Amino acid sequence: MKTAYLVLFVAGCVLPLSQLLPWVAAHGGLHPRLFLADLFANRVSAFFALDVIVSAVVVLVFTWREARRGALRRPWLPTLATLLVGVSAGLPLALYLREP
Numbered sequence: 001m002k003t004a005y006l007v008l009f010v011a012g013c014v015l016p017l018s019q020l021l022p023w024v025a026a027h028g029g030l031h032p033r034l035f036l037a038d039l040f041a042n043r044v045s046a047f048f049a050l051d052v053i054v055s056a057v058v059v060l061v062f063t064w065r066e067a068r069r070g071a072l073r074r075p076w077l078p079t080l081a082t083l084l085v086g087v088s089a090g091l092p093l094a095l096y097l098r099e100p
Helices: 002-026 032-039 041-067 076-084 087-096
Strands: none
Touching: 002 087, 032 087, 041 076, 041 087, 076 087
């Protein structure tokens, strides 16, 4: 499973960033107001945005709970991956680090 989690982590970084980086380049940087306006442009995009936000909170809670139990070392790595890329990077990294 470690290999699968690592492959999913890489895909979870590459795929979302392949969409974000061109947007950042097209707008000359990361403009938070424009980003949020585009993120919540309609009800469908708001649905997905809120789903991912809730999922990110779940990943962060899971990560730190597992760290307190002693089942996960370096919980800051999946936390950073979740905050910088998203759930698609943070969750597989947490699971990878949790594997023996």
